Amino acid sequence: MKAENKFSMTVLSRSANESFARACISAFALQLDPNLEEINDIKTAVSEAVTNCIVHAYKEGIGKIYITAEIFESNIIRIKIRDKGCGIENIEKAMEPLYTTVGGERAGLGFAVMQSFTDKITVRSVVGKGTTVTLTKKISQRFGVNG
């Protein structure tokens, strides 16, 4: 499947970039004419994935977060959020609702929110190398093909 449009950005794993990243991706998604709920779903899922990079992947310091968004035919957006951090030892466990390794006030719901707010999520991770989260969402077409 060939992307019709593509956008890439790299940000440092500073928490101030959480709002910046979700704003950029949601602005890119606007060309699919999403409704308010769909745009909020994208913002929320991206915010969760970027926060995971900051809180988990680069918990020992600052690293780079690589974000790519692609638009495909049939109004599909695919967003990849990649880090070169510590990696996830047990992805299945990490994706369980309420599971968290950092405690404190993290609810352990990041992956549950990403799953619920997108159509598909895939997580690939190698311990010591990093993690790639891919989020896919189909945006409803509100108008006919002739506009």
Add this chain to the structure above:
Amino acid sequence: MSVEINVTGEVVTAYLKGEIDHHSAKEIRDNIDNAIELNMPTLLVLDFKDVGFMDSSGIGLVMGRYRNLVKSGAELHITGAPPQIYKILKLAGIEKLARLEER
């Protein structure tokens, strides 16, 4: 992001404004916890009507305050939650811990 605290008798109301994420949650948490410690309320109301965005960091914020309140037998109400925020609060099952009202 900001939070405005109003105290009336034994009720502390926190009016949250802006966007709640991992970056902004700490400041909000500290402000609310200071108000709880100072006023020992029997009811904490978190008003979300002016919150434009919230991710699961907001769930952590709500659950954390709930844990602080139950120690003293106080209650938690959530009011004015816009649809996106209501959706995420429901996903987390917050209505089992607090009275939850949509905007």
